[in-house]
Amino acid sequence: MARTLSQEEIQVFKELFDSYDTDKGGNISVEEFAKVMSQSPGQAPTEAEVQQIIREVDLDGDGTINFNEFITMMTGQPYPPEGEDAQYANAWKKFEPSLSGSITPSQFRQLMAELGEQVSDTEVENLINNVDGEGKLGYTTFLNYVKSKNVENDIVSGYE
Numbered sequence: 661m662a663r664t665l666s667q668e669e670i671q672v673f674k675e676l677f678d679s680y681d682t683d684k685g686g687n688i689s690v691e692e693f694a695k696v697m698s699q700s701p702g703q704a705p706t707e708a709e710v711q712q713i714i715r716e717v718d719l720d721g722d723g724t725i726n727f728n729e730f731i732t733m734m735t736g737q738p739y740p741p742e743g744e745d746a747q748y749a750n751a752w753k754k755f756e757p758s759l760s761g762s763i764t765p766s767q768f769r770q771l772m773a774e775l776g777e778q779v780s781d782t783e784v785e786n787l788i789n790n791v792d793g794e795g796k797l798g799y800t801t802f803l804n805y806v807k808s809k810n811v812e813n814d815i816v817s818g819y820e
Contacts, residue, residue: 665735667800674760677730686758687724690714727760748806751775752799762796771802777809 665673680688680696688696690711697713698704705713717725717733731739749759751774755767763771765784772779787797787805 665731665739667804670731670800673731673734674727676734677727677760680730686760687722687726688730689724693725726758728758745803748775748803749799752802756799759799762794762798763802764796768797768802772806775806777806 677688678684680692682692682695683689690707693714694705694707694710697710714723714725717729719729719732720726725733728739751771752759752763754774755763755771765788768784768787769779787801788795
């Protein structure tokens, strides 16, 4: 079984990904990847070699490397991992496909409703206010929230 990445490890990968994604478009293009590879020690790869690497890790076929594909490339294991997180990732991707962006409070309410969970206005405000000041919610915060909510539900149902 593959090891689950910690939030700190994901953050390190996110910072590295962002440094490669020089145009801040949310994907690493062939050109951006070639630039990084040419700055690495050793012989710089040819354009054909760079395109081959991109094709091998480009799981969605869009010609670029998104954050999930980047983590998969760096760790050699699928990201996000299949299982419990896959349900949350799939639900999130309806609103924000890369898992590296953010969603609005109304999108979050819709997402939680689709998962069969009710959220109070206070919960939404607390989550949104704890983020980056943009009034949006990132995937990691969402995932931590639903996992903690599941633990709370498990504890409560144990006493019923």
